[in-house]
Amino acid sequence: MATPIDAQQEGPTARQQAVLDAVLGLMVEKGDHLTMTAVARRASCSKETLYKWFGDRDGLLTATVQWQASKVRAGNYDRQTLNALGLRDSLTRFAANWLGVISSSTSVALNRIAISQAGSHAGNLGAIVLANGRFAIGERLKPVLDAGREAGLLAYDDTETAFRSFLGLVGRDVQIRLLLGDALTLGQAEIERDAERATEQFLTLYGTAKNDPGLDKTNA
Incomplete structure (x- = not known):
């Protein structure tokens, strides 16, 4: 699994945060039926961008959990x-x-x-x-x-x-x-x-x- 966010960054950028918030919103609405296509559509970005930033679906989920946990x-x-x-x-x-x-x-x-x-x-x-x-x-x-x-x-x-x-x-x-x-x-x-x-x-x-x-x- 690819590293979800560049290790050199202190955390997700504002644009990446918007993507992660979109993932959380989709989970509330659709539960486990989460796809990269749905996230890209909700966050108004391309699937290519998602793969570049997060690597794969597990990378995206990891970054989402890290983003949620960072609030504590x-x-x-x-x-x-x-x-x-x-x-x-x-x-x-x-x-x-x-x-x-x-x-x-x-x-x-x-x-x-x-x-x-x-x-x-x-x-x-x-x-x-x-x-x-x-x-x-x-x-x-x-x-x-x-x-x-x-x-x-x-x-x-x-x-x-x-x-x-x-x-x-x-x-x-x-x-x-x-x-x-x-x-x-x-x-x-x-x-x-x-x-x-x-x-x-x-x-x-x-x-x-x-x-x-x-x-x-x-x-x-």
Whole structure:
């Protein structure tokens, strides 16, 4: 499979982003019936351009998953001066971003197709979503957790276990309910409230006495 986007680029160009958004839109509308022809038509570009940019259908799907996952970011922080407020803010921002992404109609459609293909062995989207979604997002947040441990703000033995605990607190049963067709709608205010609650619960489980915002009023 060809590399979906030139490794020298920081990410997709604005024109490529429009193509990837077109893919997500088609998945919501048509499910697994996605063709390069349909994408080219929706994105108003040629199939030759799609093959040049993404290599093949799997390359296009990989880039689409990467584009969707790129929307999940932790807040900015300085590893050398990370304090309780900075850690809390980074975790809360990550939680809100991730919850917003997984509850979107595009992610629900993408994950439904991935699950269907994984069960029937009809395609590679399941593996693509794991590698470029869940696992890539884990590698994005784990450095924040490790920085918190190095700063004495968190206490845990295994980073992966701590990460999975945080993800579970944030996601709860939201994703599975949406995948099964529950008409659950999360507004931005509710997402932010849930993100703050999950972060507070995580810090109760893994935070140290040093992780008290009242002890440090400066920003990281």
